[in-house]
Amino acid sequence: MRQKKLTLIVTFATTTQAMAVEKYCLENSLPGRIIPVPREITAGCGLSWKAAPGDRELLAAALEGAGLGWEEMHIIEI
Amino acid sequence: MIYLDNAATTLRKPQCVTDAVVRAMNTMGNPGRGAHSNALSASRVVYDARCKIAKLFGCKRPDHVVFTSNSTEALNIALNGIFEQGDHVITTDLEHNSVLRPLYRLEKAGIISLSFVPADSRGRADQDAFLSLLRPNTRAIVCTHASNLTGNMIDIARVGKIAHDHGALFVVDASQTAGAVPIDMERMNIDILCFTGHKGLMGPQGTGGLCIREGVEIRPFKVGGSGVHSYDKEQPSPYPTRLEAGTLNSHGIAGLSAALDYLNEVGIEAIRDREAMLTRRFYEGVSKIDGVTVYGDFGSEHTAVVALNIRDEDSAIISDTLYEDYEIATRPGAHCAPRMHEALGTTEQGAVRFSFSWFNTPEEVDEAVRAVAELAE
Known part of the structure; x- marks a missing residue:
């Protein structure tokens, strides 16, 4: 059976916002990657950024510093 | 063409x-x-x-x-x-x-x-x-x-x-x-x-x-x-x-x-310069031809467009002849610009519009000028 683990999920208001974050993170070697938004967070669709829980502060500071928007940050078991 | x-x-x-x-x-x-x-x-x-x-x-x-x-x-x-x-x-x-x-x-x-x-x-x-x-x-x-x-x-x-x-x-x-x-x-x-x-x-x-x-x-x-x-x-x-x-x-x-x-x-500046050169070349060529009326103000900022008529000839027929006899593609008629044609007084006749791009050449422009000159004879 698949082992669940704690994960940081960053959600976005639009695909454009997700793309802006992905571009910035790749250019600045920040951790994580795009995945579909887990159902536990929102029963809809869309893209989210997945990283390790310990990266939360780093990512929040970096994105805020770059003026990039996101909706919410969650640490959930997926 | x-x-x-x-x-x-x-x-x-x-x-x-x-x-x-x-x-x-x-x-x-x-x-x-x-x-x-x-x-x-x-x-x-x-x-x-x-x-x-x-x-x-x-x-x-x-x-x-x-x-x-x-x-x-x-x-x-x-x-x-x-x-x-x-x-x-x-x-x-x-x-x-x-x-x-x-x-x-x-x-x-x-x-x-x-x-x-x-x-x-x-x-x-x-x-x-x-x-x-x-x-x-x-x-x-x-x-x-x-x-x-x-x-x-x-x-x-x-x-x-x-x-x-x-x-x-x-x-x-x-x-x-x-x-x-x-x-x-x-x-x-x-x-x-x-x-x-x-x-x-x-x-x-x-x-x-x-x-x-x-x-x-x-x-x-x-x-x-x-x-x-x-x-x-x-x-x-x-x-x-x-x-x-x-x-x-x-x-x-x-x-x-x-x-x-x-x-x-x-570079947009390079494109603008080239299109302006082609437009000016065409304008100077056709504006000297007897019987040709060129519309617009070429003394101020302009895009790569020259609209004209030959005497009172139907612009659709002139455009068609340019294509049939010279293989030059232009646009006649009203150009979806009704109020502009009213201001120019060309509602009935329309106008033949020549418009240039980065990829056009001075030789093509010269050929178009020659075609207009022949049609105006």
């Missing part, structure tokens, strides 16, 4: 545009619909194109670049999304039907009242009228950057300042200038810039969009699939999703993105 109908669409595109469209059609999924590599590659291409458009036009936020299928759609979204009952709108005689018809419809519905900046018999807008037509309830000035019929340009930086000094919005139709003339939304006080991708930008047909200044609110013209917040009953409010219901033309946008790379490599 000599293609001189570039104001309708640029026929010849850079090879990189075609290559990008083919690559996109073979590899790209639906942008914003899923997180597998094909969908993400499409989303990345679309986002990159937003960034390039924002940079080109001085739009501060790439997420305020909204893609549409052409500038008509962009103008319809803008004009149907900003006005309230009782607003007054100023526009000009130089406009294309893509501006006129949405405004006429709003006027007929009793939502707006409309005033026109008049054009003289040489197609020049009365610049002072932008100021004198202002009313306390003027909500917006909507104008083209250049006439698609005469090539006459409007000093949009000046008009933008008039609009903003009055607290009105400034909406610009850049269909004839995007990619061929530098545009800076900040410097020119533009609130909404509507553009098409398939003319001066040299991208594929089916691409276009609008760039929106931060803080300008446009109600959605269409609502539907957004790829986010699927259980909400209303269209998500953040731009660009607010105005982009449905699958984007990402294949076309991939081509547009490649075209923007090409434009940046060549």
Whole structure:
């Protein structure tokens, strides 16, 4: 059976916002990657950024510093 | 064949545009619909194109670049999304039907009242009228950057300042200038810039969009699939999703993105200089021919368009003869610019429009001048 683990999920208001974050993170070697938004967070669709829980502060500071928007940050078991 | 109908669409595109469209059609999924590599590659291409458009036009936020299928759609979204009952709108005689018809419809519905900046018999807008037509309830000035019929340009930086000094919005139709003339939304006080991708930008047909200044609110013209917040009953409010219901033309946008790379490599100034040289060469050639009437004001800023008639000959027949006998493609008739033709006095005759692009040559221009001279004999 698949082992669940704690994960940081960053959600976005639009695909454009997700793309802006992905571009910035790749250019600045920040951790994580795009995945579909887990159902536990929102029963809809869309893209989210997945990283390790310990990266939360780093990512929040970096994105805020770059003026990039996101909706919410969650640490959930997926 | 000599293609001189570039104001309708640029026929010849850079090879990189075609290559990008083919690559996109073979590899790209639906942008914003899923997180597998094909969908993400499409989303990345679309986002990159937003960034390039924002940079080109001085739009501060790439997420305020909204893609549409052409500038008509962009103008319809803008004009149907900003006005309230009782607003007054100023526009000009130089406009294309893509501006006129949405405004006429709003006027007929009793939502707006409309005033026109008049054009003289040489197609020049009365610049002072932008100021004198202002009313306390003027909500917006909507104008083209250049006439698609005469090539006459409007000093949009000046008009933008008039609009903003009055607290009105400034909406610009850049269909004839995007990619061929530098545009800076900040410097020119533009609130909404509507553009098409398939003319001066040299991208594929089916691409276009609008760039929106931060803080300008446009109600959605269409609502539907957004790829986010699927259980909400209303269209998500953040731009660009607010105005982009449905699958984007990402294949076309991939081509547009490649075209923007090409434009940046060549430089808009270089394109403008070359097109101005070709236009001047043609104008000087045909304006000397007895029996030829050239429309427009060539003493001031101009796009790569020359409209003319030969005596009282039907413009459709002249255009057809140019194609049949000389293999020169031009555009006759009314050019979707009814008020401009009324100002020029060419409602009945129409006019033959020659329009040039970066890819035309002086030799092609000379051949077109010779053809006009022969037809005028």
